[in-house]
Amino acid sequence: MIRRVSTVLFSLITVIASAQTYDQDFTGKVVNVIDGNTIEVENENDEVIKFILSEVDCPEPGQTLSEEAKAFxxxxxxxxxxxxxxxxxxxxxxxxxxxxxxxxTVLHEELLKEGLAWADRKASSTSSNLEASAKAKKIGLWTENEPTPPWIYRRQQTMMQAKSR
Structure with missing residues (x-):
């Protein structure tokens, strides 16, 4: 019985310890860039964790400048x-x-400066100002009159998919 309790306790501690790596800021190595604002980082435990950049949204694959945002x-x-x-x-x-x-260098700020991302509606004033500056300079996305934001593009793609009965 004691052996069983200690095994369960050890397993529980291991799960809690590994979960904490996701609850704390850390330094890691970028091992993959999925798109302009989605990356994978390897932490000190050799775990690869996927993140989406806070405060911005880059063009989706298939949209204008999506490849440029990823390459950047x-x-x-x-x-x-x-x-x-x-x-x-x-x-x-x-x-x-x-x-x-x-x-x-803060990644999402650089994307905004280059006109390769939209600032999130809840973004900091810094991010909003960087987007406004890129718009004023008519660079990146802002060379177009009305670029389609990725959240609208995603919705349009979903609506175009065939519905199952």
């Missing part, structure tokens, strides 16, 4: 050590994070 993100952070500052989860359960390079 890859050039800036792929295979580099970064600081991951956790910001909770989105409504789909995806982990949100602010990603900062060793030199202090």
């Amino acid at each position: 993100t890859e050039d800036l952070i792929l295979k580099k050590k970064v600081q991951v500052e956790l910001k909770g989860k989105d409504w789909l359960g995806n982990r949100l994070a602010v990603i900062t390079l060793k030199n202090g």
Whole structure:
């Protein structure tokens, strides 16, 4: 009985300890860039964790500048050590994070400066101002009169899918 309790207790502690890696900011290495604002980071326990950048949304695959946003993100952070500052989860359960390079460069701010992302509606004033600046300069997304935001593009794609009966 004691052996069984200690085994269960050890298993519980292991689960709690591994779950804590997702609840704390950490430094890790970027091992994959899925799209402009979705990346995978390997932590010190060799676990690969997927994050979506907080405060921004980049064009979806198939949209104008989606490949440019992905390439920009890859050039800036792929295979580099970064600081991951956790910001909770989105409504789909995806982990949100602010990603900062060793030199202090904040990834989502750079995407906004280049006109490769939209600022989230709940974003900080810094992010909103960076988006407004890119719009004023007519760079990136803002070379178009009315670029389609990714959240509208995703909804349109869902509506075009055949419905099952």
